[in-house]
Amino acid sequence: MAVSGLLFIGFVLGHMYGNLKAFAGEESFNEYAHHLRVLGEPMLPYSGFLWIMRVGLILALIAHVASAVILARRAAKARPVKYAVKKNNGSSISSRTMRWGGVTLLVFIVWHLLNFTIVKINPSNGDTGGDNPYHLVVDTFDTWWMTVIYLLAMVALGLHLHHGTFSSLQTLGLTGSAVSRARARAAGWVVAIVVAGGFSLVPLFVLVGIIEK
Amino acid sequence: MNLTLKIWRQAGPNDKGGLHTYQVADISADMSFLEMLDVLNEQLNEKGEEPVAFDSDCREGICGMCSLMINGEAHGPEVTTTCQLHMRSFKDGDTITIEPWRAEPFPVVKDLIVDRSAFDRIIQSGGFISANTGSAPEANSVPAPRDKAMRAFNVATCIGCGACVAACPNGSASLFVGAKITHLGELPQGQPERWSRVVDMVGQHDHEGFGGCTNIGECAAACPKEIPLDVISQLNKDLRTALKNGH
Numbered sequence: 001m002a003v004s005g006l007l008f009i010g011f012v013l014g015h016m017y018g019n020l021k022a023f024a025g026e027e028s029f030n031e032y033a034h035h036l037r038v039l040g041e042p043m044l045p046y047s048g049f050l051w052i053m054r055v056g057l058i059l060a061l062i063a064h065v066a067s068a069v070i071l072a073r074r075a076a077k078a079r080p081v082k083y084a085v086k087k088n089n090g091s092s093i094s095s096r097t098m099r100w101g102g103v104t105l106l107v108f109i110v111w112h113l114l115n116f117t118i119v120k121i122n123p124s125n126g127d128t129g130g131d132n133p134y135h136l137v138v139d140t141f142d143t144w145w146m147t148v149i150y151l152l153a154m155v156a157l158g159l160h161l162h163h164g165t166f167s168s169l170q171t172l173g174l175t176g177s178a179v180s181r182a183r184a185r186a187a188g189w190v191v192a193i194v195v196a197g198g199f200s201l202v203p204l205f206v207l208v209g210i211i212e213k
Numbered sequence: 214m215n216l217t218l219k220i221w222r223q224a225g226p227n228d229k230g231g232l233h234t235y236q237v238a239d240i241s242a243d244m245s246f247l248e249m250l251d252v253l254n255e256q257l258n259e260k261g262e263e264p265v266a267f268d269s270d271c272r273e274g275i276c277g278m279c280s281l282m283i284n285g286e287a288h289g290p291e292v293t294t295t296c297q298l299h300m301r302s303f304k305d306g307d308t309i310t311i312e313p314w315r316a317e318p319f320p321v322v323k324d325l326i327v328d329r330s331a332f333d334r335i336i337q338s339g340g341f342i343s344a345n346t347g348s349a350p351e352a353n354s355v356p357a358p359r360d361k362a363m364r365a366f367n368v369a370t371c372i373g374c375g376a377c378v379a380a381c382p383n384g385s386a387s388l389f390v391g392a393k394i395t396h397l398g399e400l401p402q403g404q405p406e407r408w409s410r411v412v413d414m415v416g417q418h419d420h421e422g423f424g425g426c427t428n429i430g431e432c433a434a435a436c437p438k439e440i441p442l443d444v445i446s447q448l449n450k451d452l453r454t455a456l457k458n459g460h
Contacts, residue, residue, distance in 0.1 A: 075383040075384060075424040075425070077317060079317065082315070083315055084221075085312070089286065090432070096382065166428065167427060170442070172449065173446050175443055175446040
């Protein structure tokens with residue numbers, strides 16, 4: 001759970017950085033997308049780097065979901081009779097929403113891949129953008145409800161990262177003192193805000209018309 | 214003060230059980246929570262009803278025998294054990310819901326009493342040091358660094374009451390196991406069995422049916438002895454080291 005989660009944190013940081021290329025304009029964004037496909041050539045075939053990443057992410061996802069299912073099942077078995085009254089005193093909202101938040105993110109990721117990678121669904125005019133991912137991005141986020149869906153997903157992602165970052169460090173045994181624990185909590189805030197905030201910038205700036213075709 | 218109590222009544226391990234409502238009057242703010250239940254039980258005795266069964270022993274907060282989930286909080290609203298909780302923490306007219314610890318490895322024996330033998334079996338699996346019997350060794354013959362000794366001492370305050378399990382949404386006993394691992398692992402006397410200890414205790418913990426830790430932190434907030442969450446990190450670190458070295 002912790003190791004696959006840390007891999008995802010690395011991935012979303014890289015992904016978020018790439019998205020910000022939209023601020024540098026159409027050419028720069030499309031060039032970045034193209035570069036991802038030719039990265040490592042001629043040592044790697046076309047899209048080779050992307051496929052290595054995809055296989056790695058799929059394996060990490062399987063490990064992550066499998067661990068989550070095992071933990072959820074153990075939790076359900078460990079408390080078959082629920083409390084009539086139960087207060088939460090020491091836990092963050094993010095820590096208590098990891099399971100449903102994770103399911104929400106999984107559903108979002110399926111939609112996100114259909115939207116931009118597998119089918120390239122363009123909600124405004126049906127144009128898949130062809131070799132121009134920049135157009136697909138702008139068309140997508142010019143649709144207000146698409147921006148809302150993405151922003152809600154970023155709230156879910158931010159919550160998941162807030163607890164996930166701390167929890168992974170704790171699971172790996174790196175928070176053995178009050179100071180290191182406080183630092184791990186702070187890291188959770190930083191990762192959550194930087195990633196969820198960074199991802200939210202492009203949809204917002206498209207919607208208000210600053211990033212445009 | 215006058216209170217409404219909603220108490221879990223369950224005749225035996227196989228009974229279904231349910232919440233029953235009782236009224237108690239003229240409760241003094243200086244009474245402990247258990248004394249308030251004693252008042253209720255005297256009333257029930259006079260009426261010829263079965264008194265409410267609950268655990269208690271020392272009633273001075275050091276034995277770990279008392280339990281009770283009080284209004285959804287293990288040991289109630291203060292950072293202490295139920296026996297050291299006083300009625301001044303409540304207001305006249307309050308409704309108080311009292312339930313037993315809820316966990317599959319802590320089966321209900323009767324009413325509010327649960328069987329915590331699972332903790333004993335975890336201790337038996339590795340929560341000890343092996344030492345030759347005989348006269349006590351000279352106290353300073355085994356030096357322990359002060360910071361390690363202090364940390365060991367702080368987490369050795371765990372009284373094994375089970376509040377961590379009761380509060381944990383996953384029903385995990387990781388804070389309890391972590392406290393024992395840290396307590397013994399910080400001291401020189403605990404080193405020879407350190408790595409087999411963590412593997413055996415975690416194995417027994419999982420075997421008993423406790424849930425897995427997701428680092429939520431309810432346990433540390435509920436602990437009457439304020440055992441910090443970093444003992445779970447220590448537990449994970451020791452387990453990782455032990456498994457890496459083939460234990």
